[in-house]
Each structure stands twice: as structure tokens, then as C-alpha cells.
Amino acid sequence: MATAPTSTTTANGNPSAADWQDRYHHVDQVLDRPGPRTDPSFLAGDEVKAFLRTSCKILVIGAGGLGCEILANLALSGFKDIHVIDMDTIDISNLNRQFLFRQKDVGKPKAIVAAEFIMNRVPGVTVTPYYGKIQDKDDDYYMQFNLIICGLDSVEARRWINATLVNLVDPENPESLKPLIDGGTEGFKGQARVILPTVTSCYECSLDMLNKPTAFPICTIANTPRLPEHCIEWASVLEWPRVHGDKRLDTDDPEHIGWLYKIALARAKEFKIEGVTWSLTQGVVKNIIPAIASTNAIIAAFKIATSSAAYLNNYFMLIGTDGVYSYTFEHEKRDDCPVCGGQALDISISKEWTVDRLIEMLVEKQDIQIKKPSLSTATKQIYFQAPPQLEELTRPNLERKVSDLVENGDHITVTAASLPFNLMVRVTYV
Amino acid sequence: MSTAESQDIEQATSAIGAPDSKTRRYDRQLRLWAASGQHALENSRILVLSSSATATAVLKNLVLPGIGHFTILDSAITTPADAGNNFFLSGLESVGKPRAQEAVQLLCELNESVEGEAVVKDISDLLQTEQGRAYVRSFSLVVAHNLRKDVLDGLSLLLWNDLSNPPLIVVRSAGFLAEFFIQFHEQCVAQPHTDETPPSLRITRPFPALLQWARELDFDKLDPTEHGHVPFVIILVRALDDWRKSHNGAPPSTSADKQAFKAAVREMRRKPDEENFDEAEAQAWRVWQEPAIPRDVEALFALSPLSSPGLAATLPSSKLTPETPNAAFHALLRTLDAFARSDRGPGCLPLSAALPDMRTDTESYVKLQTAYKEWAGIEKAHFKELLGEKFPDIAPLMTADQLDTFVKNAHHIRVLRGTRWGEWDTGAGTLATSLTTYACEAATATHLAFCALSTLLNDNPDGSNVTVESLKTEIRKLVGENVELPDEVDAAVGEIARAPTADMPNVAAFLGGLIAQEAIKVITNQYVPVKGYCVVDLVDSWTSIIGQ
Ligand SMILES: [Zn+2]
Numbered sequence: 001m002a003t004a005p006t007s008t009t010t011a012n013g014n015p016s017a018a019d020w021q022d023r024y025h026h027v028d029q030v031l032d033r034p035g036p037r038t039d040p041s042f043l044a045g046d047e048v049k050a051f052l053r054t055s056c057k058i059l060v061i062g063a064g065g066l067g068c069e070i071l072a073n074l075a076l077s078g079f080k081d082i083h084v085i086d087m088d089t090i091d092i093s094n095l096n097r098q099f100l101f102r103q104k105d106v107g108k109p110k111a112i113v114a115a116e117f118i119m120n121r122v123p124g125v126t127v128t129p130y131y132g133k134i135q136d137k138d139d140d141y142y143m144q145f146n147l148i149i150c151g152l153d154s155v156e157a158r159r160w161i162n163a164t165l166v167n168l169v170d171p172e173n174p175e176s177l178k179p180l181i182d183g184g185t186e187g188f189k190g191q192a193r194v195i196l197p198t199v200t201s202c203y204e205c206s207l208d209m210l211n212k213p214t215a216f217p218i219c220t221i222a223n224t225p226r227l228p229e230h231c232i233e234w235a236s237v238l239e240w241p242r243v244h245g246d247k248r249l250d251t252d253d254p255e256h257i258g259w260l261y262k263i264a265l266a267r268a269k270e271f272k273i274e275g276v277t278w279s280l281t282q283g284v285v286k287n288i289i290p291a292i293a294s295t296n297a298i299i300a301a302f303k304i305a306t307s308s309a310a311y312l313n314n315y316f317m318l319i320g321t322d323g324v325y326s327y328t329f330e331h332e333k334r335d336d337c338p339v340c341g342g343q344a345l346d347i348s349i350s351k352e353w354t355v356d357r358l359i360e361m362l363v364e365k366q367d368i369q370i371k372k373p374s375l376s377t378a379t380k381q382i383y384f385q386a387p388p389q390l391e392e393l394t395r396p397n398l399e400r401k402v403s404d405l406v407e408n409g410d411h412i413t414v415t416a417a418s419l420p421f422n423l424m425v426r427v428t429y430v
Numbered sequence: 431m432s433t434a435e436s437q438d439i440e441q442a443t444s445a446i447g448a449p450d451s452k453t454r455r456y457d458r459q460l461r462l463w464a465a466s467g468q469h470a471l472e473n474s475r476i477l478v479l480s481s482s483a484t485a486t487a488v489l490k491n492l493v494l495p496g497i498g499h500f501t502i503l504d505s506a507i508t509t510p511a512d513a514g515n516n517f518f519l520s521g522l523e524s525v526g527k528p529r530a531q532e533a534v535q536l537l538c539e540l541n542e543s544v545e546g547e548a549v550v551k552d553i554s555d556l557l558q559t560e561q562g563r564a565y566v567r568s569f570s571l572v573v574a575h576n577l578r579k580d581v582l583d584g585l586s587l588l589l590w591n592d593l594s595n596p597p598l599i600v601v602r603s604a605g606f607l608a609e610f611f612i613q614f615h616e617q618c619v620a621q622p623h624t625d626e627t628p629p630s631l632r633i634t635r636p637f638p639a640l641l642q643w644a645r646e647l648d649f650d651k652l653d654p655t656e657h658g659h660v661p662f663v664i665i666l667v668r669a670l671d672d673w674r675k676s677h678n679g680a681p682p683s684t685s686a687d688k689q690a691f692k693a694a695v696r697e698m699r700r701k702p703d704e705e706n707f708d709e710a711e712a713q714a715w716r717v718w719q720e721p722a723i724p725r726d727v728e729a730l731f732a733l734s735p736l737s738s739p740g741l742a743a744t745l746p747s748s749k750l751t752p753e754t755p756n757a758a759f760h761a762l763l764r765t766l767d768a769f770a771r772s773d774r775g776p777g778c779l780p781l782s783a784a785l786p787d788m789r790t791d792t793e794s795y796v797k798l799q800t801a802y803k804e805w806a807g808i809e810k811a812h813f814k815e816l817l818g819e820k821f822p823d824i825a826p827l828m829t830a831d832q833l834d835t836f837v838k839n840a841h842h843i844r845v846l847r848g849t850r851w852g853e854w855d856t857g858a859g860t861l862a863t864s865l866t867t868y869a870c871e872a873a874t875a876t877h878l879a880f881c882a883l884s885t886l887l888n889d890n891p892d893g894s895n896v897t898v899e900s901l902k903t904e905i906r907k908l909v910g911e912n913v914e915l916p917d918e919v920d921a922a923v924g925e926i927a928r929a930p931t932a933d934m935p936n937v938a939a940f941l942g943g944l945i946a947q948e949a950i951k952v953i954t955n956q957y958v959p960v961k962g963y964c965v966v967d968l969v970d971s972w973t974s975i976i977g978q
Binding site: 020021023024025026027029033034035036037069072073076077092093095096097099102103121122123187223224225226227254257258271272273278279282283289290291292293295296297298299300301302304305312316318320322323324325326328 | 924
């Protein structure tokens with residue numbers, strides 16, 4: 001079967017010099033002819049190959065567990081112009097799954113190492129890395145891509161890119177609608193979804209599906225610890241700031257973890273609580289989610305498949321703990337979604353509620369997930385968390401009744417550092 | 431990095447100071463399968479037949495978490511097409527060279543502690559000699575991707591013929607469709623991690639220390655803080671004890687009883703905001719919904735160990751010998767049955783020392799935890815004694831960990847019995863029924879399309895004879911000529927005829943993930959592997975299990 005490779009420049013509609021005869025033998029089988037369920041708008045043959053291999057430009061956000069898989073998949077599938085953004089550097093605990101990195105790469109930027117690796121392994125592919133935050137880039141940057149695939153583990157970053165892509169949509173310009181493929185994994189479980197901004201449900205629409213992170217009441221941590229986790233929280237939430245003042249806790253610093261571990265262990269001994277370990281300490285303070293290569297591979301591959309076979313409509317879940325169980329369903333758009341719904345969020349509260357009480361209620365709301373919100377109306381500043389002067393100026397309002405400041409049926413604009421958009425809330429009193 | 435060079439994982443995580451580099455490297459997976467699972471992985475030897483894109487994708491996901499050894503057995507020479515779809519080949523540089531060697535080199539770069547070997551031979555040649563067959567049988571798991579039908583039939587029979595042979599994972603894929611099947615005799619899972627109902631807290635069968643605490647507690651003498659911190663377990667044991675005294679010893683059973691019981695719990699509170707009493711009411715189901723032995727576990731007591739392929743054995747339990755497949759697990763299972771029936775026992779499964787968090791103060795919680803731990807220790811000692819009496823030959827072969835794990839998870843243990851590869855396909859009636867069974871139509875159609883494809887490729891490996899019609903002709907031979915083929919068959923065969931030999935990179939990656947997950951489950955004996963055929967359709971985004 002050994003045939004001498006012949007380098008071709010224009011075979012099969014591929015103008016790239018790096019493509020060799022039969023390079024895409026496998027992929028071409030499905031690109032050359034439609035299947036019985038292929039969308040009629042799919043035009044098999046050279047045109048689709050040329051689009052994929054020359055003009056299509058894809059952005060991969062995140063070069064971690066999912067990102068590595070996505071990049072390798074895209075490169076082998078024939079995409080030639082790939083961009084990748086990641087702000088992290090490589091840690092030793094990444095090496096059990098992030099297969100583009102080696103021991104020698106520990107400490108280097110993920111985006112740069114991943115891009116180099118792909119370009120070395122898959123000839124003819126250009127991967128352009130950006131080592132930094134997604135928030136550094138503007139609308140023009142995001143406009144250049146045909147598709148954006150996310151391999152992020154941060155809720156905040158996902159909310160930002162989701163809101164940015166929804167805002168990018170200009171009804172006059174079909175090119176401004178950028179499909180976003182998102183998903184994540186946890187142990188043997190994972191999910192993937194397709195978001196067509198303004199058309200399908202968006203990330204914000206489904207925020208209430210997220211598991212709320214376990215938060216232990218301060219009172220338990222301070223007075224009645226029972227679990228090793230309570231001792232660890234005591235060390236990180238109460239003892240660290242008490243002892244170290246303004247020094248920031250760096251959960252990636254083994255010395256910091258070591259200190260927390262020692263303190264937590266001492267507290268556990270005092271209360272005769274068992275089970276404080278280094279590994280648990282790290283798990284609790286970093287909110288570590290177990291991760292393996294295989295689940296990432298499944299979810300990443302699924303994401304690519306949704307862009308080449310048929311668009312997933314629109315949510316896929318996989319549970320691999322007990323056999324293999326998967327489930328596909330259409331997640332519905334929320335009319336009152338603060339990002340894509342175009343309507344204000346309706347809330348009704350008592351006439352007696354203070355501003356402070358309203359803020360507490362907003363923070364607890366699972367479907368909007370905000371910390372430290374600032375509130376204003378079109379004409380008034382109600383309460384601002386920052387800057388300090390403004391905070392001081394508006395602080396007396398916390399004790400005032402909302403109904404004294406806002407008319408029934410009027411809108412409040414809610415902003416927060418963690419919120420990549422302004423949330424409009426319409427207040428009615430009961 | 432060998433195990434000897436690195437610290438024991440448990441030790442590393444409990445000692446003062448940062449864990450060693452091996453523990454750090456594997457941190458995210460140790461949280462899933464712990465040191466015992468990692469140890470099992472590191473002792474495994476995996477044979478993979480083929481170095482296709484799918485085969486290397488499977489291996490990538492096994493080398494990364496750190497299996498002990500893998501061998502790729504493949505006589506193929508790398509083609510330009512291989513170099514284009516396989517991430518573990520060096521592009522054109524690999525073309526013309528043995529594919530297995532090229533792939534092994536790049537796979538080994540993923541993890542220095544894994545040993546990889548390329549054997550450039552044809553599996554069909556190996557199966558011809560006794561030596562070759564013994565070699566294949568010496569692995570802990572065999573994975574075959576798109577192996578020629580006649581070779582696969584011989585291999586699967588060989589591995590099925592002896593209970594001590596390794597499991598075989600058969601993978602078939604074409605274009606956007608795929609399926610896999612695990613041929614195994616028996617999988618005994620002591621740690622299924624399936625998040626099912628928590629183990630019993632023994633509220634209905636309180637052990638002496640628990641009952642004494644609940645009975646002797648004078649609720650009226652407690653100060654308000656203490657009253658608001660009585661653990662819900664104690665509240666329920668007390669409430670049930672009082673109930674029984676006024677109901678001739680019977681627990682609440684009718685729906686009216688249950689409401690009355692909950693009302694009685696509410697009555698016990700002193701202030702409306704005592705959260706421990708809210709918790710007691712919310713957990714009252716434990717009083718009437720906890721069977722002495724979960725039904726699925728009780729069913730396992732009747733299971734005889736395997737003695738010959740595919741046959742439920744007739745060996746009585748006393749004949750369990752160290753040579754019996756999964757002897758240790760069966761001995762533990764028998765002992766569990768004996769424990770539950772023992773006059774000296776609680777009449778149910780042994781107590782688990784794991785206590786959920788609850789609204790209470792530190793002192794009460796630690797006291798309760800200690801009581802549970804002590805009693806669990808007493809019952810475990812009793813269990814161990816029974817094990818030693820009943821199975822004097824097997825008991826000494828067991829580690830303390832093995833016993834602990836079994837007793838701790840006794841509420842969830844699972845035993846799976848597998849079938850021979852291809853056995854399901856011999857029953858035309860079964861296949862035809864499955865083809866028209868609600869929610870199985872498409873998966874069965876896809877499975878049949880793969881059977882048909884294997885037959886056609888056996889004669890023409892290049893796929894030149896694969897058409898919609900030739901596939902349907904083969905399917906009719908399997909289900910019977912008179913069976914009307916549903917539309918799902920057209921959807922499946924059309925997709926296969928479109929790309930009969932395509933090993934698509936992202937389908938390969940998807941399968942690589944799924945199959946590695948299953949391999950890890952089989953090797954570690956943790957989590958529950960698939961029984962039957964797992965069918966994958968990436969056109970319509972589904973997976974489905976048939977032929978269980
Ligand atoms: Zn939305």
C-alpha cells in the first residue's frame with residue numbers, strides 16, 4: 001500500500017501547498033456526497049472543501065482540556081485558519097489530559113504552546129495564539145470569525161463572550177451572526193450546546209441550570225464546624241485575611257495552600273474532625289472539578305461534529321458513570337433573558353422593602369447570578385459599590401425604601417463587575 | 431516515574447507538605463477513581479489491534495491517565511490518507527513506514543511512565559499458532575477497531591472460550607456512524623459511583639448506642655441552643671421509638687400514619703425556626719422507605735459464580751475456590767447474605783460509617799460520627815469473622831482495602847454478566863423485534879448496517895461493493911426475508927454507503943473518548959460499563975444502547 005506521496009497544489013479544490021494527494025481521503029467521503037439526512041442546503045463537493053480549507057476562520061476560546069481537543073480536531077478536519085485565546089499558563093495538573101503540553105512546557109502560556117504544537121504536527125495549518133483575556137479584544141476582532149468554539153471553565157468568561165456575540169448581531173448584516181459552540185465536562189459527564197445568538201437560547205437563558213457552588217454559612221464555619229470542608233473554609237475565608245491582611249490568597253501557590261492546610265488541620269484537630277488532607281484543601285479552595293481526557297475528547301468532538309454534520313438543536317448531555325447515557329433537547333429561549341430577550345426582568349416586591357433587601361434578593365437570584373450589584377434609574381443613582389466616594393455618597397440609600405426612590409413600573413439598571421451587560425429590572429409593588 | 435519512586439497517593443495527600451509530582455499530575459483523575467483505581471490502571475496491559483485514527487484516539491485517552499503498558503499490533507504501512515487523519519502520525523514523514531511504530535512513538539510522548547510497544551504483525555497470523563494465541567490472551571484488555579469479520583469472529587471466540595481471558599472491546603465505525611461492544615464474562619463493581627440513594631442510617635434498626643442516646647435524651651432539660659442542635663437522626667430514632675411504643679411496636683405504614691408521624695416530629699419542636707426539626711421532617715422518608723436490603727442487592731445473593739462460558743453455573747457456594755472467576759467478590763457477596771441472615775446481625779446490610787452533614791453543633795456531630803464509626807467497626811468485624819468461617823481459602827487472599835470498600839459500598843454493589851460478541855446477531859427474531867421496538871429502531875438499524883458492512887468488507891476491504899442495495903440485502907439475511915425494513919434502515923445504510931471506509935477525525939475522537947471511558951471502568955472495576963451495543967450517530971447527535 002505504500003505509495004510515494006505526491007504534493008499537489010490544486011487537487012480537490014485545495015489550493016494549499018501542504019495538502020498531499022489523499023490527505024483528506026476520509027473526510028472527503030462525507031464531503032463529496034450528501035447522506036440521506038443531509039440538509040438540502042449542503043452543497044457537496046469542491047465548494048464546501050474550499051470554504052473549509054481556505055476561507056473559514058475559527059476562534060477557539062480556551063486552550064485547556066477542551067481547547068486542546070478542539071484544536072487537534074479542527075486541524076485534522078481540514079480547517080487551516082484557527083485562532084486561539086487563553087490567559088493561563090501550563091500547570092503540572094494539566095498534563096493528565098491537555099495532550100498538547102509536556103513536562104518541559106510547565107509555566108509557559110497555553111495558547112502559544114498549543115498553537116506551536118498543532119502547527120508542527122499538522123502541516124499547513126496556521127494557528128494564531130493570543131495569550132491574554134477575551135475581554136482585551138473588541139467587536140472588530142470577533143467579527144472576523146465564521147464560528148466560535150468555547151472550551152472555557154469560567155462562568156464569567158462565558159457570560160462575557162455570550163453577551164458580546166449577542167450584541168454583535170446586526171439584523172441588516174447576516175455575517176454578524178456568529179454561531180457559538182459551548183460546553184463543559186465534569187468527571188465522566190459533560191454537555192455541549194450550540195448558540196445562534198438572538199435566534200436560539202443563549203448562555204444567559206440557561207443560567208439557572210448551573211449548579212450553585214456549595215457555600216457554607218459563615219456561622220457554621222465560625223461556630224459549629226462538622227466537616228473537614230468547614231475547617232478549610234475557616235482557614236481560607238476567615239484566617240487568611242485576619243493573618244495576612246491585604247495580601248491576596250493565590251490558590252496556585254503551593255505555599256499558600258500549604259499554609260491553609262496547616263491551619264485547617266489544626267482547627268480540625270481541635271474539634272476532633274477527621275479528613276482534612278492536602279488534596280481536599282486544594283479541592284475546596286480552588287473549587288476543583290475532576291477532569292479526564294476521555295470525557296473532554298467526547299465533548300470536544302461532539303462540538304466539531306455539530307458544525308460539520310448537522311447543527312445540534314441545541315443541547316446535548318452525556319452521562320458516562322452508569323453505562324453511556326446521552327440526551328439531546330431543545331433548550332428554550334427565555335423571553336425575559338437579560339441578554340437576548342430584549343425585555344426587562346419583572347420583579348414584584350413589597351412597598352416596604354429597603355434597597356439593601358432588594359440587593360440581597362438580586363444576589364440570591366439563581367437565574368441572574370450577580371455579586372455586588374450597583375443600582376440606578378434613568379434619573380437617580382440609587383447605590384454604587386464603587387468608586388469609594390460614590391459608594392459613600394449613595395450608602396445612606398441602602399436603608400431607604402425602594403418605593404421612595406422608584407415609581408411603580410419604573411426600570412432600575414443593575415450593573416456589576418461580574419456582569420458583562422446592564423440588567424434592566426422593572427419593579428412593581430405588591 | 432514508577433510507583434516505587436513516588437509516594438503512595440494516600441500518604442502523599444495526608445502528609446504535611448505538598449504532594450509529589452506524580453500525585454499533582456494525576457490530581458484531577460484521582461478525585462474520580464482514587465489510589466486504588468490508579469493502581470489498577472498502572473498494572474494494566476492493553477492490546478490494540480490497529481493504529482487507525484480511532485485506535486490511536488482510544489490510546490491517547492488511556493496513556494494520559496497512566497495505564498501500565500500498551501501494544502499496538504498492526505502490520506499496516508502508513509498511507510497518505512492515514513497521515514491526513516491521524517494525530518499520532520508525523521504527516522508525510524510517516525508515510526511508507528510501519529504505522530504501528532510511528533504511532534507508538536508519538537503516543538509514548540504523552541506520558542513517560544507508560545510503556546508502549548509496536549508489533550508489526552498481522553493478528554490473523556498470530557491466531558494461527560498456540561504461542562500467538564497465548565500472547566493475545568496475556569493482556570488485560572484487547573481493543574479491536576474495524577477488524578476484518580472473519581478474524582474478529584475467531585478472536586472473539588478465542589477470548590470467550592476461557593473465563594480467565596481478557597475482555598474484548600469491538601469497535602466499528604464508518605463516516606458519522608459507529609458502534610462498540612464489550613465482550614466480558616462478568617464485571618463485579620464494588621464502587622459504581624452512581625449517586626444513588628445514600629446508605630441506611632439505621633433509623634428503623636438503631637444500634638444500641640444510637641437507641642440509648644435517643645431514649646435517654648431529655649429534650650425538656652436542654653437549653654434552647656442545645657435543643658436546636660439535636661441531630662435529626664436522634665430526633666427520628668426517638669420519634670419512631672415513641673411511635674412504636676404506642677402502636678404495638680409497628681412502624682408508621684399507611685399514608686395517614688406517615689402524616690401523623692411527621693406531625694409528631696413537628697410537635698417535638700420548641701420554636702418554629704429550629705432547622706434540625708425541619709431536617710428531621712424532611713428525612714422522615716427514611717422511616718418507611720428504607721428496605722432492610724435493597725432489592726437489587728438481594729437479587730445478587732442468588733447469583734452463582736461462573737464456571738463455564740455463558741452458562742450459569744451449578745456449583746454450590748461452598749465450592750467457591752480461589753480459582754473461581756472473581757472469587758473474592760463472590761465470597762464477599764455470600765458473606766453479605768450470611769451477615770444479613772445471621773442471628774447475631776442487624777437483619778440488614780452492615781452499617782456504613784459515612785454520615786451526611788446535618789444541622790447540629792460540632793460536639794454532637796463528632797459524637798454521632800464516632801458512634802457510627804464504632805458500630806460500623808463492630809459489624810465489619812462480625813462480617814470478617816463470617817467470611818473467614820465460610821471461606822477459609824479465599825479470605826486470606828483479600829486485602830483490608832478490598833473488604834473495606836465492599837462493606838462501605840454494600841448498598842450499591844453491581845454485578846454485570848456479559849455476552850459473546852455476535853451472539854445477539856444469530857437470533858433473526860430478536861433482531862427483527864428490536865428493529866420495530868419503540869426507541870430502538872434507529873440504533874438497531876445502525877447495528878444491522880454495520881453487520882452488513884462487515885460482511886461486505888470481508889470480501890472487498892476497499893468498500894467498492896458497498897451500496898445501499900448490497901447493505902440491505904445483507905440486512906435481510908440477518909432479520910429474515912419477510913421482515914419489512916423500516917425507514918430507519920434507509921437512514922443508516924444511506925449514511926454508511928456514503929462513507930463506508932471513512933475514519934473521520936472527529937468521530938474517531940468521540941469514540942476515542944467513549945471507549946477509553948469504558949476501558950477505564952473495566953480495568954478499575956469502578957463505575958458501570960456498557961452492556962450490549964452502544965450505537966453512535968453523529969448526524970442526529972445521539973447514542974443508544976441495544977441488545978443488553
Ligand atoms: Zn438569552
